[in-house]
Amino acid sequence: MTTPRFDIIGQALSDASRTRMLCELMEGRSFTNKELASAAGITAQTATAHLRMLQNAGLVLAEKRGRCVFHRLANAEVAGVLEQLAAIAPSSxxxxxxxxxxxxxxxxxxxxxxxxxxxxxxxxxxxxxxxxxxxxxxxxxxxxxxxxxxxxxxxxxxxxxxxxxxxxxxxxxxxxxxxxxxxxxxxxxxxxxxxxxxxxxxxxxxxxxxxxxxxxxxxxxxxxxxxxxxxxx
Structure with a gap:
């Protein structure tokens, strides 16, 4: 029996900078590393490491177009899960x-x-x-x-x-x-x-x-x- 690796998803979502980038991507469009770094308030180098983790977790895809690499959510299912997680995120x-x-x-x-x-x-x-x-x-x-x-x-x-x-x-x-x-x-x-x-x-x-x-x-x-x-x- 295959066991779902929730721990990999949980680790990917456990950093505030990564979640800010995911929220930016929920618009449905693709963004460059530099654009996502700006949205998260981090350096481009740090954003690269975060995006690699999100890709390894299956949440984000990277596509090279010309000289630029664009990042987007992997699919609509990921967006739906993120929206539902946002609905239950703790807040006063x-x-x-x-x-x-x-x-x-x-x-x-x-x-x-x-x-x-x-x-x-x-x-x-x-x-x-x-x-x-x-x-x-x-x-x-x-x-x-x-x-x-x-x-x-x-x-x-x-x-x-x-x-x-x-x-x-x-x-x-x-x-x-x-x-x-x-x-x-x-x-x-x-x-x-x-x-x-x-x-x-x-x-x-x-x-x-x-x-x-x-x-x-x-x-x-x-x-x-x-x-x-x-x-x-």
């Missing part, structure tokens, strides 16, 4: 403290390749209320519904071997809200469509997103979701 006055820690990204942000924050949680609630998502066996199942087309989502025609390994719609525990938002290929399609339609834009914080007036009107029309009330709460 937990919920408010986490919101303050998140700053401008608390209301709407990217969690690797999908939406997170109060707006994402409210969206997921609308999907469940309208039977677009069904909770079963601890996960989500997306059901055929014309509203998905308006949100730029193409549902799989039939379950495949890949779908069995990586469900189309997955629940992800939101860091600040302590409630579920949707991830997986479904969440990725939603975020991509929101960018394509100009419904969300990036703000000054790299993970932070800003919902536009166009996006706010579209979501109210399609799902009766009043984003202003969530953002100003």
């Amino acid at each position: 006055h937990l919920h408010l403290a986490q919101r303050r820690k998140a700053g401008d990204i608390a209301q709407l942000r990217s969690c690797y390749d999908h939406l997170a924050g109060p707006v994402a949680v409210a969206l997921t609630g609308k999907f469940l209320d309208r039977d677009m998502l069904i909770e079963e066996n601890g996960g989500f199942r997306a059901c055929g519904h014309e509203i998905w087309q308006k949100l730029g989502v193409c549902l799989p025609q039939r379950p495949s071997a890949a779908e069995a390994r990586q469900p189309f719609a997955r629940p992800c525990m939101d860091w600040t809200e302590r409630r579920l938002h949707v991830s997986g290929p479904l969440g990725k399609q939603i975020l991509a469509h929101f960018f394509d339609q100009g419904w969300v834009t990036r703000n000054s914080h790299k993970r932070g997103l800003q919902i536009t007036g166009l996006g706010s009107r579209a979501l109210q029309e399609i799902l009766d979701l009043r984003c202003e009330e969530l953002i100003n709460a």
Whole structure:
């Protein structure tokens, strides 16, 4: 029987500089060693050693492009685990403290390749209320519904071997809200469509997103979701 090496993952996550770099990578984009060093407040040489440990733990991948080496999270599963670990990370006055820690990204942000924050949680609630998502066996199942087309989502025609390994719609525990938002290929399609339609834009914080007036009107029309009330709460 193969025993999971949790100790390797635990060691990789046990340093504050490494966790800061991982949080930077949760935006979903790739960064150079120097950029991650700046984000963590350490030297490039120290960042190199940290990134090597994260790579050995299977959390980060390095890709050489031209003369630069770019680093990114290994996959969406790693991002989902990090988001859920952030949700249970100890803090005094937990919920408010986490919101303050998140700053401008608390209301709407990217969690690797999908939406997170109060707006994402409210969206997921609308999907469940309208039977677009069904909770079963601890996960989500997306059901055929014309509203998905308006949100730029193409549902799989039939379950495949890949779908069995990586469900189309997955629940992800939101860091600040302590409630579920949707991830997986479904969440990725939603975020991509929101960018394509100009419904969300990036703000000054790299993970932070800003919902536009166009996006706010579209979501109210399609799902009766009043984003202003969530953002100003």
